[in-house]
Amino acid sequence: MIIKKFSKLRDVSICRKMDTRQLTALRDDRLRKMINHAYRSTVFYKNLMNDAGIKPADIRTAKDLVYLPTISKADIQERYTDIISDRFNEKDCLVRTTSGSSGKMLRVLWEKDSFLTRISMYYRCLSMIGYTPFKKLLYFLPTPEKTGFTFGLFRQRGLEPKMPFMDIRKNLLEFKPDILAIYPSYAVELGSYLSSDDIDRIGIKAISLNSEMILPHDQAEIERKFKCPTYSEYSSVEMGFIASMCKKKKIHTFNDNVVLEILDSDGNPALPGERGEIVLTSLTNYAMPFIRYRIGDYSHFSKQNTCSCGLHFPVIGPIEGRKDDSFVMANGRSIPAWKIYEIVERPLEEFGMDKMVLSDFYLVQRKIDMANFFYVKGPDFHDSYLSKLEEGIQSLFGNDLSVNIREMDNIDRVKTVKRKYIHRDII
Numbered sequence: 115m116i117i118k119k120f121s122k123l124r125d126v127s128i129c130r131k132m133d134t135r136q137l138t139a140l141r142d143d144r145l146r147k148m149i150n151h152a153y154r155s156t157v158f159y160k161n162l163m164n165d166a167g168i169k170p171a172d173i174r175t176a177k178d179l180v181y182l183p184t185i186s187k188a189d190i191q192e193r194y195t196d197i198i199s200d201r202f203n204e205k206d207c208l209v210r211t212t213s214g215s216s217g218k219m220l221r222v223l224w225e226k227d228s229f230l231t232r233i234s235m236y237y238r239c240l241s242m243i244g245y246t247p248f249k250k251l252l253y254f255l256p257t258p259e260k261t262g263f264t265f266g267l268f269r270q271r272g273l274e275p276k277m278p279f280m281d282i283r284k285n286l287l288e289f290k291p292d293i294l295a296i297y298p299s300y301a302v303e304l305g306s307y308l309s310s311d312d313i314d315r316i317g318i319k320a321i322s323l324n325s326e327m328i329l330p331h332d333q334a335e336i337e338r339k340f341k342c343p344t345y346s347e348y349s350s351v352e353m354g355f356i357a358s359m360c361k362k363k364k365i366h367t368f369n370d371n372v373v374l375e376i377l378d379s380d381g382n383p384a385l386p387g388e389r390g391e392i393v394l395t396s397l398t399n400y401a402m403p404f405i406r407y408r409i410g411d412y413s414h415f416s417k418q419n420t421c422s423c424g425l426h427f428p429v430i431g432p433i434e435g436r437k438d439d440s441f442v443m444a445n446g447r448s449i450p451a452w453k454i455y456e457i458v459e460r461p462l463e464e465f466g467m468d469k470m471v472l473s474d475f476y477l478v479q480r481k482i483d484m485a486n487f488f489y490v491k492g493p494d495f496h497d498s499y500l501s502k503l504e505e506g507i508q509s510l511f512g513n514d515l516s517v518n519i520r521e522m523d524n525i526d527r528v529k530t531v532k533r534k535y536i537h538r539d540i541i
Contacts, residue, residue, distance in 0.1 A: 119230060126234040129370045134426045141369045142175045144397040149173045152403040157196040159405060176373045176395075180383070184393055184406040187220055198223060202401040210351045222351050225401035232354035232398070235371055239358035242366075242425070243320045243345045245293050252291035254300060275300050279307040286316045294340070295322040298332050305339030318342050324349065328432075329535070331462070331472075348433050352404050353394050357430060364416070366427035371398055374430070375406070376415055386417045389434070412450065441479045441538055443514040454536050457506030458487075461499050471499050476525045478537045479515070487519045 129137065150170040152159035163169065168181050190197055198204065207223040224232065237245070245251060251270040271289050273282060275297070282304065296304070301321065308316075321336060321344045328346055337344050345359040356374065357367045367374045373395040376384040384390035392411045396404045416429035434455070441449040458475060465471050473492040479485040487503070500519060507517050 118227075122230040122234045123237065126231065126238050126370075130238065130425060132426060137369055137426055141373060141397065144370070145176060145179075145373055145395065146170075146174065148395070148397055148400070148403060149405070151199065151201075151400055152405060155199040155201045156403060158193050159197070159403060161196075176375075179373065179375065179395060179406055182406050184377075184381070184408050185404075186408050187410075190404075190407075191220060194221070198402050199400055207401050220352070223402040224354075224399055228354075228399045228401065231371070235355040235368060236349075238368075239347045239349075239355055240293055240295075240322065242358055242360045242423075243293070243322060243343075244361065245320075249292040250289060251293045251295065252286065252289055253295035254297065279304065283308060283312060287312065290316055292317075292319045293322060294318050294320075295324060298323045298326050298328045298336065301336045301340070301344075302332050305336060308339070313339065313341055320345060322347055329459075346433075350409060352407065352409065353396055354398070356394065357427075357433075360421060360423040360425060362421055362423045364421045364423070364429050365431070365433075366421070366425050367430055369428055372396055374428070376413060376430075384414065386415045386419075389414045389431075392433075441485065441511075441515065442482065442540070443511075444482050445514065447514065449510065453510060457503065457510050458535075460506065461502035464502070465494065465496065465499070471495050474522075474525045476535060476537070477517075478539050480539045482540065483515055485515055485517045487517050488522045488525050489519070490522055490525055 129140070132140065153163055153170045154160075162183065162185075166182055172178060172181060202223070202225050204223060207225050208229050210222050210224060211220065240251065248269065253270065253272050254275050255272055271285065271291070273285060286308075294301075301323065305313075318340055320342055321340060323333070323336070323344050323346045333344055343361075343363075345361075345363065346365070347355065347358040348365065349355045353372055355368055356372050357365050359365050375393040375395075376388075376390040377393055378384045378388060378390045389412055392409055392413055394404065394407050394409055396407075412434040414431040416431060419429050421429060441454060443449070454477065458477065462471050471492050471494050472489050474490040476488045477485060478488075487507075503519070507515075511517070
């Protein structure tokens with residue numbers, strides 16, 4: 115087993131040294147194998163390809179994926195058993211469950227060999243921001259996992275966010291991690307608890323932010339409090355590690371693990387620089403294939419696809435709002451979260467990114483024609499922000515949705531670990 119773990123770590127590391135041509139060839143080779151496997155071992159994909167008039171041999175490169183329809187979480191839930199490969203026994207697989215932020219939990223199977231690849235890619239994410247053997251990592255998860263993957267070289271400690279801050283502070287001061295992996299909202303709260311002297315004594319060199327949409331103000335506040343740079347990684351239960359930020363703060367897509375497409379509103383490939391919906395195809399998890407899966411996030415491909423960090427993985431822009439948190443109108447119109455977020459954030463930017471106009475906000479749709487905007491004033495709050503916000507609300511929603519704006523002293527987080535700023539609380 116130890117040999118297999120080293121082998122996976124080596125294979126993932128080798129991909130970092132590949133050029134664009136080599137990575138593209140590797141991606142397409144893995145794609146062909148996955149398509150063939152899914153067709154021959156799952157009822158779901160065999161029927162999907164037959165209905166589309168497609169055979170596995172028709173999919174030669176990532177560009178050929180357009181011949182297949184996209185799928186959603188609802189499709190998988192409806193045909194769950196049909197999407198699992200008959201080559202694997204569920205009892206021999208690892209099971210992970212999505213957070214259910216949209217109210218829909220999803221069980222995802224990972225065969226053990228692929229899960230080793232997933233873990234290796236996590237180390238690659240960390241190595242991109244300075245993690246090396248013998249450095250220390252402290253990470254937060256609702257249920258910290260013992261990977262058994264450290265080889266005595268990678269020193270790490272996992273903590274649960276529900277721990278009292280005084281206990282977390284004790285762990286930080288004792289362990290003195292070089293890298294901290296943490297949810298952005300939790301980092302903000304933890305940073306408010308720790309003193310400047312605590313931060314100096316702990317000596318964190320870099321912070322990996324994950325699992326949440328990262329607001330610019332939060333990111334700036336985290337860097338100020340912890341006195342170190344922050345970086346983001348993009349992962350999911352379904353796909354494993356999709357992309358990660360390098361030290362130059364560019365987000366690189368792991369195209370040895372996934373095919374990442376970005377589609378415009380008509381379902382066509384978006385142009386570089388054009389925002390669109392992310393669609394993903396897994397290249398490594400054979401137990402439960404995900405092919406052209408609409409994960410509900412938005413981004414864009416960079417117009418400049420090179421990076422001085424030396425990596426040749428494709429570059430994408432920031433990951434934007436979750437589609438699960440779009441608002442729906444009575445006429446069936448859907449307003450994606452990134453558009454809603456723009457009407458909140460654009461006025462904030464007008465005051466300057468160094469200003470903290472709001473310290474927190476929460477926008478929730480609880481009825482088809484009504485939503486609430488809760489906010490907490492920041493130290494730089496100005497009444498003109500609210501008038502600009504109201505203008506944006508009217509421009510986006512018109513008469514379809516009324517938004518009640520209400521000041522709060524504190525905003526209770528939604529009852530999950532992950533914080534959401536824009537939430538739809540209706541079916």
